[in-house]
Amino acid sequence: MPHLPDATDPSPLIHARGLTKRFGSFTAVDAIDFDVAPGESFGFLGPNGAGKTSAMRMIGCVSPVTSGTLRVLGHDPASHGPQIRARLGVVPQQDTLDNELTVRENLVIYGRYFGLSRAECGRRADELLDFAQLAERSGDQVEHMSGGMKRRLTIARSLINEPELMLLDEPTTGLDPQARHLLWDRLYRLKQRGVTLVLTTHYMDEAEQLCDRLVVMDKAKIVAEGSPRSLIERYSTREVTELRFAPGIGETLDGRLEGLAERIEHLPDRILLYADDGEAAAAAVHQRGLQPEAVLVRRSSLEDVFLRLTGRSLAD
Amino acid sequence: MASLAHPRTTFGRVFEHRFRQYRRTFRASLFSSFLLPVLFLTAMGLGLGAYVDDGTSEALGGVPYLVFLAPGLLAATAMQSAAFEATFPIMGGLVWNRTFHAMFATPISGRDVALGNLAWITVRLTLITTVFTIMIVLFGAASSPLISLAIPAAVLTGLAFAAPIAAFSATQRTVEKFNAVFRFGITPLFLFSGTFYPVDQLPLLLQPIAWLTPLYHGVALTRALSLGTITEQPILALVHLAVLLTFVGVGTVLAVRNISRRLVRG
Known part of the structure; x- marks a missing residue:
C-alpha cells in the first residue's frame, strides 16, 4: 500500500488508501487514495459505472470495504458503522422518501431513526422545511410532489441529525435547470456554514459550481485530482473552439486543421480545437478556406479535462 | 474528534415508522378487521353450519359446526394477514x-429493520385476532374461557408464516x-389444514403433508384452547407449540440475514 503524507489536515474527515471494492470478479473501485479535510467540498467526477457510487456507499458505511484502508470521521466503518452513520447526512442517488407519509412526517421519522426525541425532531423539521423552502407543503403527501421538491426534501432530511459530513450521490440528476439551480443554492449555503460536502456527479457545471477539489474517476480508478481550475489548466487550454461541419465533410479534413491548435479532438458530431486564443483559431480555420456550419468559442471545462484524460466524452 | 457514544437506537424506531404509516389507514383497516369475522362466521358458521349440524357430526367432536369452525378461521385469518404484511x-x-435503505443510512441496522417489521406484524396480528376473538364470543362460538389464550396462539400461527415469508420477500426484486x-x-393451506373440517377427513396421502405445515398446528392449538380440550392432550399441544416456535425462530433468523x-x- 502506498504511503502518502496527509498534505491537507492532520485529521481528515475521510482517509482512504488503496480503497478497493470488488463484486465477485468485477472491480468497482480499484485501490484509490484520497483525503477529505473538514469544511472542504470534495467531488467524484466520472461517467456512469466509473465506481463513484460504490465509493460513496463504502464511505457511507453501508457497503463493506473489500481491501485497503478507510477511515471516516477517524473511525473504521467495519467496526463503527452505526456510530459513524449517526454523524453523516446521506442524499442517495434514488429518492428513498416515504410516499405514504407527509413532507413533515418524513423529516420527523428520520430524526427518530437517530434517536432524537419527538419534540426535538419536530423543532428541527420545522427549521429544515424553511431551509428547503417547503414550509407550505408541510402537510402534503410526498407522492404528489415534483422531482425538485423531493430532492430538496431529501437534502433537508439528511440534515436532521446536524451531520458533520454530507454525502450526496448525484444530487441533481434528472432535475430541470431551474430546480438544479435552486438546489445548488441550498448546497452552497451549507458549504458556507462550514458543512463538509462530498458529492458525485457527471455534470461538469455541477462540479465546477460546488467542488473545491475533485477527483476524476474512470474505470474504477482515479485518473486526476485537483481543483476544477487547476485541472483545466493542467489538462486543457484556456479556450476551446468547436467546429461543426456538414455531414461527411468532417472526415475529409485530414491534416487541413493541423497546426491550428495545441490539440485537436475529433468527436462524432464536432471537432474541438484546444487553443489559448479561441477566436484566433476560428479565424485561422476560415483563412484556410474551410467553411464549418457552426463555430463556437467557449471557455475550457472539466468535460475537456475528462476527454483529454480518457479519450471519451462524459455523456456516453 | 468527539467521542462516539453508542447511539440509542433500536428496532423500535422501525416499528414506529410502520405505526406512522398505519395511522393513515387505520380506520378502514380496523373496520375490515370487524367485518371479516362477521361475514365468515355468519356465512360459514350459521349458514353452512345449519346443514352440517343436521347430520351426525361426530368428526367435529360433538360440537356445533360454528363452534368447530370459529377457532380454525381465527388461525387461518392470522396466517393470511401475516402473509400479506410480510410480502408487499x-x-x-x-x-x-426504498424506505429501508433510508433507515440503513442512519444508525439503524439490517437486524433492526427485520425485527422492527416483525414486531409491527405481531402488533397488527394481535389487533386483528383480538377483534376476531371478541366476535367469536359474541357469536356464542366459544366454549371455554381458554379462548383468551387462542389470541396468542393465533398470533404465533401468523408469525410462523410472517417470519419465513419476510425472509423470502427480501430475496425478491x-x-x-x-x-x-x-x-x-x-x-x-387455508382449505386443507383443518380450518373447515378435521384433517383426518382428507385422503391418507395428504394428511402427513398437512402435519408439516404450520397452519395445521396453529389451527389445532387454537381450536384446543377455544373448545377447552387442551387439557385432555397437553403433550400434543406442546408439540403444536414447538412446531410453531420453530418456524418463528428459524424464519426470524433468515429474515434478519x-x-x-x-x-x-444496495
Whole structure:
C-alpha cells in the first residue's frame, strides 16, 4: 500500500488508501487514495459505472470495504458503522422518501431513526422545511410532489441529525435547470456554514459550481485530482473552439486543421480545437478556406479535462 | 474528534415508522378487521353450519359446526394477514419506496429493520385476532374461557408464516412470485389444514403433508384452547407449540440475514 503524507489536515474527515471494492470478479473501485479535510467540498467526477457510487456507499458505511484502508470521521466503518452513520447526512442517488407519509412526517421519522426525541425532531423539521423552502407543503403527501421538491426534501432530511459530513450521490440528476439551480443554492449555503460536502456527479457545471477539489474517476480508478481550475489548466487550454461541419465533410479534413491548435479532438458530431486564443483559431480555420456550419468559442471545462484524460466524452 | 457514544437506537424506531404509516389507514383497516369475522362466521358458521349440524357430526367432536369452525378461521385469518404484511410492505421498503435503505443510512441496522417489521406484524396480528376473538364470543362460538389464550396462539400461527415469508420477500426484486406464494401456499393451506373440517377427513396421502405445515398446528392449538380440550392432550399441544416456535425462530433468523444482505447490496 502506498504511503502518502496527509498534505491537507492532520485529521481528515475521510482517509482512504488503496480503497478497493470488488463484486465477485468485477472491480468497482480499484485501490484509490484520497483525503477529505473538514469544511472542504470534495467531488467524484466520472461517467456512469466509473465506481463513484460504490465509493460513496463504502464511505457511507453501508457497503463493506473489500481491501485497503478507510477511515471516516477517524473511525473504521467495519467496526463503527452505526456510530459513524449517526454523524453523516446521506442524499442517495434514488429518492428513498416515504410516499405514504407527509413532507413533515418524513423529516420527523428520520430524526427518530437517530434517536432524537419527538419534540426535538419536530423543532428541527420545522427549521429544515424553511431551509428547503417547503414550509407550505408541510402537510402534503410526498407522492404528489415534483422531482425538485423531493430532492430538496431529501437534502433537508439528511440534515436532521446536524451531520458533520454530507454525502450526496448525484444530487441533481434528472432535475430541470431551474430546480438544479435552486438546489445548488441550498448546497452552497451549507458549504458556507462550514458543512463538509462530498458529492458525485457527471455534470461538469455541477462540479465546477460546488467542488473545491475533485477527483476524476474512470474505470474504477482515479485518473486526476485537483481543483476544477487547476485541472483545466493542467489538462486543457484556456479556450476551446468547436467546429461543426456538414455531414461527411468532417472526415475529409485530414491534416487541413493541423497546426491550428495545441490539440485537436475529433468527436462524432464536432471537432474541438484546444487553443489559448479561441477566436484566433476560428479565424485561422476560415483563412484556410474551410467553411464549418457552426463555430463556437467557449471557455475550457472539466468535460475537456475528462476527454483529454480518457479519450471519451462524459455523456456516453 | 468527539467521542462516539453508542447511539440509542433500536428496532423500535422501525416499528414506529410502520405505526406512522398505519395511522393513515387505520380506520378502514380496523373496520375490515370487524367485518371479516362477521361475514365468515355468519356465512360459514350459521349458514353452512345449519346443514352440517343436521347430520351426525361426530368428526367435529360433538360440537356445533360454528363452534368447530370459529377457532380454525381465527388461525387461518392470522396466517393470511401475516402473509400479506410480510410480502408487499417488505417489497415496498426494499424496492419501491426504498424506505429501508433510508433507515440503513442512519444508525439503524439490517437486524433492526427485520425485527422492527416483525414486531409491527405481531402488533397488527394481535389487533386483528383480538377483534376476531371478541366476535367469536359474541357469536356464542366459544366454549371455554381458554379462548383468551387462542389470541396468542393465533398470533404465533401468523408469525410462523410472517417470519419465513419476510425472509423470502427480501430475496425478491418483483412481486411475480408473491402470486405463487398465495396461490400455491396460502390458499391451499387455508382449505386443507383443518380450518373447515378435521384433517383426518382428507385422503391418507395428504394428511402427513398437512402435519408439516404450520397452519395445521396453529389451527389445532387454537381450536384446543377455544373448545377447552387442551387439557385432555397437553403433550400434543406442546408439540403444536414447538412446531410453531420453530418456524418463528428459524424464519426470524433468515429474515434478519436476508434483509441485512439485501441492504448491504444496495
